[in-house]
Amino acid sequence: MSVVSNKLAASPTLKPHKSADMFSKLVKLSPRFLLALLILPVIGGLISVLLPAFGYAPVLEHTTLGLHGFTMLMQTPGLTHMVMLSVGTGLISTLLAFIITLMILAAFFNSPWLNRIQRLLSPILVIPHAAAAIAVGFLIAPSGMISRLVSPWFSGWELAPNGMFPHDSFGISIILGLALKELPFLLLMALGVLAQPELGKKLRQQHKVALNLGYCPMTAFFKVILPSLYPLLRLPILAVLAYASASVEMPLILGPNTPPTLAVAIMHWFNDVDLNLRIKASAGALLQLVLTGGLLALWLGGEKTIKALFSDLLTNGEREYGGVYWQKITTVLTVFVIGFILLSLIGLIMWSVAGSWRFPAALPDQLTLLHFKSALMQMQSPLYNTLAIGLVTTLFAIIITLLCLESEQLSAKPMSRFTSLIIYLPLLVPSIAFLFGLVWLQQLVNNQAAFFNVVFTHLLFVLPYVFLSLASSYRRLDPRFANVAASLGATPCKVFLQVKLPQLFAPILIAAALGLAISFGQYLPTLLAGGGRIATITTEAVTLANGASRRTSAVYAIMQMALPLIGFILAWVLPKYFFKSAHR
Known part of the structure; x- marks a missing residue:
């Protein structure tokens, strides 16, 4: 503080200058600018999608309001499968990432292993979704690293098998990719909450008290830590769910093509040479918005249902729910997740420098x-x-x-x-919903x-x-x-x-x-x-x-x-x- 004092004391004291007033005004207006910057494009984009969806698109010479866009959408072959694929992959991947996050936190809470797991998973955050999808695809493909590591000594495969992954019609590849990508994000969000000095100290003390009262570590976490932790994780979880339900990169690389997820189909319609398909794309974007909103509402409703059904478990005095076995399962699951991610990255690097690499060889014949x-x-x-x-x-x-x-x-x-x-x-x-409308506006301006x-x-x-x-x-x-x-x-x-x-x-x-x-x-x-x-x-x-x-x-x-x-x-x-x- 003395350094700052000496440095500022050395400079002459000046009367308020116009630049200072400008700075104060700029600072004062900045929160309003932030709100306008985030609200206006999203709301404007949604309105600009809403109008074409109901047939009003003067650029395409459509000026009569109607349900033509929704009629075109409902006549799309495989629409039901697109919707189910989007809803299923978004909800299951988010739920899977959330459950694994809670299991890791419960099993390793107040343990040095939690920081080690954090250091191992943190670099995954910098990997874009497209790169992660490519890495996962290389790993689970019929001629991918997993097939090579078990062939021919275990599987007996001398040639690459006809596998269902990736691009499986059930979206399992998408679920796997999204869950592995979002797991580190949720884990780091939770650790960030626990890193808050006052809250973190309070929760750790409560956890120790529960352990002294005979509760097993995992039971103590779910009964003492989770009720205080979850409300602070709600928004990140909802953001993950919203993204997963309307993701484009992961389904485009890992998902099926006939039909794809709804978000991928909307993107194809919007980029089609037939501009009239933009009416259909706008209707699809509104449907995607409804689906994502429904998933968010379902998650929030699920919170209240679980709270009502299981609130008695917090106060029933039960100390043990098979915590030893769950801890072993969590350890195995954590090792599997980290190993799967590392193997995906290793396979990606090896393919980038591989010369000749015939199946079922585990390593390339030459590097280049x-x-x-x-x-x-x-x-x-x-x-x-x-x-x-x-x-x-x-x-x-x-x-x-x-x-x-x-x-x-x-x-x-x-x-x-x-x-x-x-x-x-x-x-x-969901970005797929408002971006189309925003692009309409940008093209007009x-x-x-x-x-x-x-x-x-x-x-x-x-x-x-x-x-x-x-x-x-x-x-x-x-x-x-x-x-x-x-x-x-x-x-x-x-x-x-x-x-x-x-x-x-x-x-x-x-x-x-x-x-x-x-x-x-x-x-x-x-x-x-x-x-x-x-x-x-x-x-x-x-x-x-x-x-x-x-x-x-x-x-x-x-x-x-x-x-x-x-x-x-x-x-x-x-x-x-x-x-x-x-x-x-």
Whole structure:
């Protein structure tokens, strides 16, 4: 604090300047701008989908309201299967990821193994959904790593079998991919809640008391920790459920094609050369919105049902529910999940450098970097677009977030529950529903600004994650530093730039790395807002995954993983170098 005091005392005290007033006004207006930025595109997009769905699309010379779009939709062959596939894969994958998360937390609570599992699963967060789907597909394919490891010594297969995975009609491949991808997210959200100083200390003390009273560890977790933990996990779980029910990348790579999930079918209709199919796509987007809303309502209703049916179990005094056996099952399940993920990544890397690799050989006959060389020559433009869009989007997201959090501190008022909920709005509303309407609006306003349109749509998905990443660190800042600086005559702008931001250097870099990772992985917003004119690493990877060489697909998937990984490595290394240089 003395360093800050001396530095600010050395600078002359100035009267309030116009720039200071501008900064204060900017900070004051930033929360309203944040709400407008998140609400208007989503609501405008939904309205712009609603009108064409009911036949009003002047661009296509449809000006009479009616149910033509829904009639076309209901006549679609296999629509019922599309709906069931979307609902089933979304609900089951979310439920599976949630249950495994709870089992891991219960089995390893207050154990050093929980931190080790967290370190092993954390890198999965930076892997885009498309890359994860490609890796899982390579593992479970008839000639994938699993078949190779059991052949021919166990299975007797000398040739690749006719397997049902991936692209199975039941969506099991989609469920597997989504559950494995969302499990680390839910686990880290739960650990983040438990990392809160006061709440975490309180829950750990209550857990120890339960253990001293004779409760087995897993029973103690479910009876003592879960009732306090779950309400704070509700929004992340609902966001996962909303995404899973309307996901495009995973079903496009792992799911069936005849028919696909509803979200994939809607995307195909919207991109069809027959523009009249956009009426059908709009009706389908509304149906997807209803399905996702129904799933969210079903989940919330399930909460109340479970609470009513099992609330007595919390107070019945029962100490043991076969906890020893459940702990062993959880340990085996955890090892399986981690092993499955690691094997998927190993298989992906091996395919990217494989020369000749005939089935059932477990290893390639030769290794080569030829696939990387040829792919790198072709991906210069997608790589540039990926980096440019990600950097611009993340920079805007960080600036808006910092201004909003500064406004919260200057006004001394915590963020309202309404604003906290709106931050999740683009994550809770299925993107397939409002993006089509947003693209309609963008094409009406300026069809040529493809880069700006893509940046704007990416911002809707990057901003919530950046805000949630930075909020806790900003709110934990010691206010005494800012108070001392203000008492020495520093303007709010100067305090913000010279006192607060240096303390937030490491959290800002982490938020930037997270924002870049989210932007790099966006497929549907890039495809729709760019009108197919802007190619990124993700759009190319998804395209190649459905027909190109397995080796080329592996290279693009690795590039998808490498870009966000580099960002997180820089976010980890730069603060150490920065603070080391500052102490010299």
